[in-house]
Amino acid sequence: MFKLLVIEDDKSLFHEIKERLTQWSYDVHGIKDFNQVMDEFSEIKPDLVIIDIQLPKYDGFHWCRMIRSHSNVPIIFLSSRDHPTDMVMSMQLGADDYIQKPFHFDVLIAKIQAILRRVYNYSTDQIQLKTWCGATIDYEKNTVSNESGTIELTKNETYILRELIEHKNNIVSREELINSLWEDERFISDNTLTVNVNRLRKRLDEIGLGQYIETKVGQGYIAKEGKTL
Known part of the structure; x- marks a missing residue:
């Protein structure tokens, strides 16, 4: 319960x-x-x-x-x-x-x-640790770590990042993110997604990764693979 x-x-x-x-x-x-x-x-x-x-x-x-x-x-x-x-x-x-x-x-x-x-x-059927752009992402602890430090994300931010990384270098549409994140887009505003993505990018900026989440106007978002371990 x-x-x-x-x-x-x-x-x-x-x-x-x-x-x-x-x-x-x-x-x-x-x-x-x-x-x-x-x-x-x-x-x-x-x-x-x-x-x-x-x-x-x-x-x-x-x-x-x-x-x-x-x-x-x-x-x-x-x-x-x-x-x-x-x-x-x-x-x-x-x-x-x-x-x-x-x-x-x-x-x-x-x-x-x-x-x-x-x-x-x-997260029960997902790999808990993921590497991306030289950083280690812990889906269970909601953290992203690299040589610049460690940031802690909210559950929403972690989920958005996971969805983008699972489709890295490919555009994920806003509709796909909304449906995946909230399961029914009738119950969420489009602006809420924008706020969450902007907040995620700002947090990633703290360890130099914000630039690797790009907005594709009229299409969606893309997580680029820009660094290697």
């Missing part, structure tokens, strides 16, 4: 989310004290976090930063705000998805299921 932490201060909404997700056999937990979110996160050790943006004391962006400083657990944002910068901010902070309120519970459940399948199942 997967353990989910819902960081939501609207009690009626939280209980509705909990009731719906419990029907799908998820173990759902809420926050008792919004001043002690990280303590409760560490105690619960969730497999996935659902977090609202507008919260008491500190907003969801703050808690996302705190969680990401300790864990790569998947994070889904919920928000009643419809400004595009909120979604961009959440993705830049390392969130895996963003759902605007009001939402249909079928959409929430579909996103949760897709993320859990991707994060906890996708």
Whole structure:
């Protein structure tokens, strides 16, 4: 049974989310004290976090930063705000998805299921270590290492990089990435993919590899093989 932490201060909404997700056999937990979110996160050790943006004391962006400083657990944002910068901010902070309120519970459940399948199942039949452009990629630990150092990626970033590397020197279309990453493109915006790829490239820049992920306008993305071990 997967353990989910819902960081939501609207009690009626939280209980509705909990009731719906419990029907799908998820173990759902809420926050008792919004001043002690990280303590409760560490105690619960969730497999996935659902977090609202507008919260008491500190907003969801703050808690996302705190969680990401300790864990790569998947994070889904919920928000009643419809400004595009909120979604961009959440993705830049390392969130895996963003759902605007009001939402249909079928959409929430579909996103949760897709993320859990991707994060906890996708690597079981894959080789865990891969070399690319002189770097070693550990799919299990979500790290990329070379002589310049080691960077840690989010689950989404690792998955995107894996898909591109498995088809290195060939263009992977945006549609292929969306379908592979989120399983159903109806449940994800095109802009979300752009944000994730840009964030991946920025992280790779830290160890000199960002230039090897190229955007092919109107086509997709390509991982070039530019270095040798």
